[in-house]
Amino acid sequence: MLGSFSKLRKKKAALIVFHQSCSWFGFLTILFHILLLLKDQYVPYSVKQLLVPFLAENKPLFSGLGTLSFYLFFLVIGSSDFLMKKLGRKNWRKLHFAVIPAWGLSVVHGIGIGTDSTEPWAQLLYTAGIMVILIVGILRYIESVVIRHQSKRGKPINE
């Protein structure tokens, strides 16, 4: 989201590297989280319960949202690193927006199921994470409206 701000456009290459590293680190962390659930016998999960949404005995709704979120992240990361050329930029971009529901579902999942959700540090982490995304999202939207308005009036876009 930061890369589309006109003031940060010159830093776009570095932001893309940062973006890709964070995506892969996040995705591998999710895989580790899911594999750990198979090993952990305190609240047992079968492979089927992990892969088919809402089948789990433990909090089926929140577990199911975790599974759906995992599939959406998988779609986004798979389409970006392996299928981008085949899909074409336009289709890839459309698919990439699946990251928004993926993020929303994972937030609801984490808050709803996590044993740490009532801890002040966890609440601070969730609140800060949500606020950063909302604030940057709103600022980006405002900037896109301003740029559209300026280009309609024939003013050069401030680089």
Ligand code: HEM
């Ligand atoms: C197959 C899919 C998934 C299943 C079955 C699942 C299941 C679980 C379970 C049982 C917990 C509670 C663990 C505990 O607190 O002791 C949990 C916590 C959590 N999960 Fe997932 N999860 C899945 C996918 C995801 C995904 C895709 C994300 C994020 C992108 C995610 C993020 C979290 C977070 C942030 C917590 C909170 C940790 C805590 O407060 O202790 N999970 N998940």
